[in-house]
Amino acid sequence: MSTQLEIAVPFLDLKRQYEEIRDEVGEAIGRVLDSGQYVLGDEVAAFEREFAAYCGSRHAIAVNSGTSALHLALLAAGVGPGDEVITVPMTFVATVAAIDYIGARAVLVDVDPATYTMDAARLEAAITPRTRAIMPVSLYGQCADFAAINAVAARHRLPVIDDAAQSFGATQDGRRSCSLSLIGSTSFFPSKPLGAYGDGGALFTDDDALAKLMREIRVHGQDRRYNHPRLGINGRLDTLQAAVLLAKLEVFDEEVAARGRVGARYGELIREAFAGHEERVLTPWLAPGNTSVYAQYTIEVDERDAVESRMKARGIPTAVHYPMPLHLQPLFESMGLRKGAFPHSERASRRVISLPMHPYLGEEQQRAVVAALRAAVLG
Numbered sequence: 001m002s003t004q005l006e007i008a009v010p011f012l013d014l015k016r017q018y019e020e021i022r023d024e025v026g027e028a029i030g031r032v033l034d035s036g037q038y039v040l041g042d043e044v045a046a047f048e049r050e051f052a053a054y055c056g057s058r059h060a061i062a063v064n065s066g067t068s069a070l071h072l073a074l075l076a077a078g079v080g081p082g083d084e085v086i087t088v089p090m091t092f093v094a095t096v097a098a099i100d101y102i103g104a105r106a107v108l109v110d111v112d113p114a115t116y117t118m119d120a121a122r123l124e125a126a127i128t129p130r131t132r133a134i135m136p137v138s139l140y141g142q143c144a145d146f147a148a149i150n151a152v153a154a155r156h157r158l159p160v161i162d163d164a165a166q167s168f169g170a171t172q173d174g175r176r177s178c179s180l181s182l183i184g185s186t187s188f189f190p191s192k193p194l195g196a197y198g199d200g201g202a203l204f205t206d207d208d209a210l211a212k213l214m215r216e217i218r219v220h221g222q223d224r225r226y227n228h229p230r231l232g233i234n235g236r237l238d239t240l241q242a243a244v245l246l247a248k249l250e251v252f253d254e255e256v257a258a259r260g261r262v263g264a265r266y267g268e269l270i271r272e273a274f275a276g277h278e279e280r281v282l283t284p285w286l287a288p289g290n291t292s293v294y295a296q297y298t299i300e301v302d303e304r305d306a307v308e309s310r311m312k313a314r315g316i317p318t319a320v321h322y323p324m325p326l327h328l329q330p331l332f333e334s335m336g337l338r339k340g341a342f343p344h345s346e347r348a349s350r351r352v353i354s355l356p357m358h359p360y361l362g363e364e365q366q367r368a369v370v371a372a373l374r375a376a377v378l379g
């Protein structure tokens with residue numbers, strides 16, 4: 001007897017989204033191709049106006065990936081070789097890699113086990129005379145605790161760079177992600193809540209001087225043509241991606257609302273399916289004042305790897321974000337940190353599993369996912 005389910009459940013459904021906006025995207029791409037301008041240009045300027053307004057920031061600076069955005073933000077914040085930047089181990093490799101690109105040192109602070117974002121209570125103890133920036137990560141679609149983090153940063157006059165690659169569209173106390181600290185940095189990688197059709201990213205700030213500096217660093221540190229007062233990078237966004245993102249922004253509010261409904265529905269279905277076995281699965285917890293865009297719908301279970309393969313056998317794709325905290329990655333061995341250094345991140349990385357998540361996930365599909373989860377966990 002096959003255990004495969006009748007209903008197909010893709011982990012992500014980018015094609016379905018494309019069908020919804022096919023005409024608008026086609027027109028936007030056509031306009032760019034006709035214009036002959038393929039890097040920066042009018043569409044990027046329009047993107048920056050509209051995305052700044054969307055986030056409630058004075059400035060948006062469009063860049064070519066979330067990784068470039070972090071790298072550029074650190075350069076603009078004046079971080080240099082040997083400086084320390086405080087971040088978390090429970091994140092995608094790019095967060096710490098961006099710090100390494102500069103020759104700065106990542107100083108890690110464990111996450112809060114309930115939100116998986118920086119435990120603000122541990123932040124102050126990590127600050128040293130060499131600290132130059134604080135880089136919390138707004139993981140899985142929920143913003144880090146900016147009230148607490150900004151307060152510590154203000155006491156020590158340190159810039160806060162939000163790695164908001166996974167939280168674009170989320171809110172905290174009514175304010176949008178990317179506008180919650182000195183610099184907000186995001187990614188438009190195709191699988192992100194707002195994805196381009198290629199790589200893309202953006203930086204946000206209210207600070208005029210910093211915005212000007214970030215625009216210069218984005219184009220090889222040039223303040224006018226072929227004049228380079230500082231080192232920069234090639235961080236420019238393609239015009240085509242700006243046009244695609246502008247078209248997608250039109251439907252983004254609806255998609256964010258749909259993501260919220262899908263997330264809430266998972267919570268209900270899992271509660272029902274695990275009645276009497278509540279301790280066997282931990283669903284996402286949103287801190288008061290936060291909404292989530294559920295970049296991932298990530299839960300915790302015992303024996304995660306076995307649960308993952310049992311769900312796969314039933315035709316349900318899952319993913320693990322992330323199976324190894326960054327201090328244990330071979331790449332960062334030179335940090336000299338061992339197992340046990342960050343117990344919350346380590347425990348989470350052993351237990352987390354992300355379920356299929358996208359704004360077009362239907363009731364039947366969600367039921368199929370939760371039925372497979374129940375069978376995989378409870379047998």
Ligand SMILES: Cc1ncc(COP(=O)(O)O)c(C=O)c1O
Nearest residue numbers: 065066067092094095165187189
């Ligand atoms: C937390 C985090 N930071 C940084 C990045 C890097 O973004 P990109 O893939 O656009 O370079 C990602 C995206 O994968 C991410 O999830």
